[in-house]
Amino acid sequence: MRLVILDNYDLASEWAAKYICNRIIQFKPAQDRYFTLGLPTGLPRNHPESYHSYMWNNFFKHIDIDPNNAHILDGNAADLQAECDAFEKKIKEAGGIDLFVGGIGPDGHIAFNEPGSSLVSRTRLKTLAMDTILANAKYFDGDLSKVPTMALTVGVGTVMDAREVMILITGAHKAFALYKAIEEGVNHMWTVSAFQQHPRTIFVCDEDATLELRVKTVKYFKGLMHVHNKLVEPLYSMKEGN
Numbered sequence: 001m002r003l004v005i006l007d008n009y010d011l012a013s014e015w016a017a018k019y020i021c022n023r024i025i026q027f028k029p030a031q032d033r034y035f036t037l038g039l040p041t042g043l044p045r046n047h048p049e050s051y052h053s054y055m056w057n058n059f060f061k062h063i064d065i066d067p068n069n070a071h072i073l074d075g076n077a078a079d080l081q082a083e084c085d086a087f088e089k090k091i092k093e094a095g096g097i098d099l100f101v102g103g104i105g106p107d108g109h110i111a112f113n114e115p116g117s118s119l120v121s122r123t124r125l126k127t128l129a130m131d132t133i134l135a136n137a138k139y140f141d142g143d144l145s146k147v148p149t150m151a152l153t154v155g156v157g158t159v160m161d162a163r164e165v166m167i168l169i170t171g172a173h174k175a176f177a178l179y180k181a182i183e184e185g186v187n188h189m190w191t192v193s194a195f196q197q198h199p200r201t202i203f204v205c206d207e208d209a210t211l212e213l214r215v216k217t218v219k220y221f222k223g224l225m226h227v228h229n230k231l232v233e234p235l236y237s238m239k240e241g242n
Helices: 009-027 051-058 080-093 130-140 156-160 172-182 191-197 215-222 225-231
Strands: 002-006 037-039 070-072 099-103 124-127 150-153 164-169 201-206
Touching: 002 009, 002 215, 002 225, 009 099, 009 164, 009 201, 051 070, 080 124, 080 150, 156 191, 164 172, 164 191, 172 191, 172 201
Parallel strands: 002 201, 037 070, 099 164, 164 201
Antiparallel strands: 124 150
């Protein structure tokens, strides 16, 4: 497990972006070897607060991704279980997930695997915790009645099957979750803690997120930054990768 600690949110985001860029280039995408993005969703594609809209406005329309390679769960499918099963099948047919990138909530949930979720769960329909609903109310003008109460999500087991997992954790409000993730044992009430047992996990955080960690832990991982920075320096280009 790696813990990469940067001074602030912007630097943590930049380090993560460089790492993802290098990993995509090392993957060497081609017509028969494509880079795939998969996202959980619970709203119609054209809803302004859906994951599809968010990712399109903030990422997809700025890059040359083939829309056919952006696999997004349809939270409005007629048969939600069939939709989840088909998503798992697509992952398997694509050869599995090379790099899963995700964030966590203050309660340590990964994707929408809320506290108490099975650590071997697969893609499924999940009831959202009140904390998650409250956290997302800001995207719906503060109106709780407009916030989805259920969502389709990849399971903890689905993510654990990825060859590599990157978790982004920033802000003092997520400091206790980071502490639970790396300094205490694996616990289904803090689903992010499952990734202690993944062979290739990278936690990327800012200083504020380390406030609950032991001083010794922080000093240890900061002492490894010269090693971690070799993962993003130099920054590769597609021309060099090919």
